[in-house]
Amino acid sequence: MLFLVRVVIVVQFYSGIKPLKTHQGNKDMNGQKRLKRIVIYANDIQLITGKKYKGALGLLKRIKRSLNKSEDSLVTIDEFCIYTGIDREEIEHLLQD
Helix, strand or coil: CHHHHHHHHHHHHHHCCCCCCCCECCECCCCCECCCCCEECHHHHHHHHCCCHHHHHHHHHHHHHHCCCCCCCCEEHHHHHHHHCCCHHHHHHHHCC
8 A cells, every 4th residue: 555655656746746635615726715605596495495396496486576586587695595584604504515
């Protein structure tokens, strides 16, 4: 096993391949801050509420209708939270990419 690790390190050194970086928090692979997602989808609503997909789509439609948005517009997480009365902090960990 140790021999294999040495071979990989030597191959990486001589071929110029950089070792993979790992994700750390809300930063991307280059250390830059990643943007947090602001849009919520029916699959997210399924995960949060336990509704079936069609029920989640229906809830999205009701939110759009109450906000006077067109059918093809997007609903933000904040709009969803205001409509449902759920705190954003309660669902943020569920919406990790």
